[in-house]
Amino acid sequence: MRLARRATKISPSPTLSIDARAKELAAAGEKIINFGVGEPDFDTPEHIKAAAIEAMARGMTRYTPVPGTLELRQAICAKLLRENGLSYSPGEIVVSCGAKHSLYNALQVLVDEGDEVIVPAPYWVSYIEQVKLAGAEPVVVTTRPENDFKLTPAELAAVLTPRTRLLILNSPSNPTGSVYTAAELQALAAVVVEAGIWVLSDEIYEKLIYDGAKHVSIASLGPEVKVRTVVVNGVSKAYAMTGWRIGYAAAPAEVAKAMADLQSHSTSNPTSIAQAAAVAALNGPQEPVSAMVAAFAARREYILERLTALPGVRCRRPAGAFYVFPDVSAYFGRSFKGRVVESATDLAALLLEEAKVAVVPGAAFGDDRFLRFSYATSRENIAAGMDRLAAVLASFA
Numbered sequence: 001m002r003l004a005r006r007a008t009k010i011s012p013s014p015t016l017s018i019d020a021r022a023k024e025l026a027a028a029g030e031k032i033i034n035f036g037v038g039e040p041d042f043d044t045p046e047h048i049k050a051a052a053i054e055a056m057a058r059g060m061t062r063y064t065p066v067p068g069t070l071e072l073r074q075a076i077c078a079k080l081l082r083e084n085g086l087s088y089s090p091g092e093i094v095v096s097c098g099a100k101h102s103l104y105n106a107l108q109v110l111v112d113e114g115d116e117v118i119v120p121a122p123y124w125v126s127y128i129e130q131v132k133l134a135g136a137e138p139v140v141v142t143t144r145p146e147n148d149f150k151l152t153p154a155e156l157a158a159v160l161t162p163r164t165r166l167l168i169l170n171s172p173s174n175p176t177g178s179v180y181t182a183a184e185l186q187a188l189a190a191v192v193v194e195a196g197i198w199v200l201s202d203e204i205y206e207k208l209i210y211d212g213a214k215h216v217s218i219a220s221l222g223p224e225v226k227v228r229t230v231v232v233n234g235v236s237k238a239y240a241m242t243g244w245r246i247g248y249a250a251a252p253a254e255v256a257k258a259m260a261d262l263q264s265h266s267t268s269n270p271t272s273i274a275q276a277a278a279v280a281a282l283n284g285p286q287e288p289v290s291a292m293v294a295a296f297a298a299r300r301e302y303i304l305e306r307l308t309a310l311p312g313v314r315c316r317r318p319a320g321a322f323y324v325f326p327d328v329s330a331y332f333g334r335s336f337k338g339r340v341v342e343s344a345t346d347l348a349a350l351l352l353e354e355a356k357v358a359v360v361p362g363a364a365f366g367d368d369r370f371l372r373f374s375y376a377t378s379r380e381n382i383a384a385g386m387d388r389l390a391a392v393l394a395s396f397a
């Protein structure tokens with residue numbers, strides 16, 4: 001069978017093989033502790049669900065405008081102004097089927113065959129594939145743990161070429177949890193503006209932020225950078241709405257129009273009912289968000305306490321998202337029951353088989369010295385998982 005070249009270039013998600021094996025073991029009756037999931041374990045707040053039911057009852061069951069209802073785009077504009085100091089009009093907003101879809105649309109309209117897209121590593125796995133699907137070439141820049149995994153202006157400047165078209169930024173970051181400060185973003189913005197490239201700023205974890213860290217959107221740092229930025233955000237992570245599939249992009253009108261035109265020939269509008277729910281999320285009470293963030297903050301303290309107590313495991317204190325990203329390279333070259341571990345991928349496979357603990361190896365994010373643990377799970381699960389992990393690591397020769 002001959003598939004399109006485009007399809008043959010896509011790599012399957014490296015996280016999926018661990019996930020598939022974890023599910024197989026669970027189906028066979030094993031109690032797996034899963035630190036692999038990238039979604040809140042909370043339910044969508046009640047007032048948001050009620051808004052969806054009410055929307056159905058009043059017949060909001062038809063096509064909406066392609067870029068989203070005016071009501072939702074107005075709610076997004078109000079949110080961006082109130083929380084991010086960003087002034088956009090509804091014509092500069094495109095609502096899509098999740099932030100992932102917003103990122104996809106943005107790359108499809110901004111980059112061409114042969115263009116280079118700078119992706120700081122560790123990166124969220126879909127960036128690479130989406131860049132390739134747009135025909136462009138990902139240029140991966142490995143950031144350093146000493147710099148809190150943040151791209152520096154010098155690292156950015158060093159990889160610029162005449163073919164560079166766009167930089168992807170993700171703050172707070174999946175998988176590292178790092179959060180860029182305003183000063184750090186300002187320094188990157190200067191390089192971006194000077195080079196005349198685009199920024200695709202993925203801010204989906206904006207609300208999940210701790211220790212008094214502050215989320216800053218790079219677009220808010222001045223008109224020169226704003227006109228070359230596409231801000232992507234959504235309701236999935238902040239409001240525990242991953243299944244509703246609502247994300248959005250804010251971009252200069254010409255870019256927003258191109259994204260909407262593209263979307264008009266693929267998914268058309270995102271689900272009408274989910275859009276009504278998103279209006280309630282953005283305009284309604286924010287206490288449920290604060291409650292979830294407080295729960296994540298407590299779990300973060302606990303998992304960090306447990307991880308940093310493990311010999312040889314080095315773990316930074318991430319300021320955002322719901323992941324910790326410890327360096328486990330001290331175990332490389334060592335063995336467990338005669339099985340030698342050479343990478344985080346080996347260690348993740350071993351932890352699943354021997355400890356029934358599922359984690360994602362750093363290879364999925366471009367750096368296989370690390371493991372990603374999601375703490376979007378109960379404290380009891382974290383405790384049990386850490387006990388099992390400690391027991392396996394203690395038995396390494």
Ligand SMILES: Cc1ncc(COP(=O)(O)O)c(C=O)c1O
Nearest residue numbers: 038098099100124174234236247
């Ligand atoms: C960094 C990052 N961006 C975007 C997304 C996609 O969010 P959504 O569920 O709204 O498509 C995720 C989800 O895992 C993510 O981790």
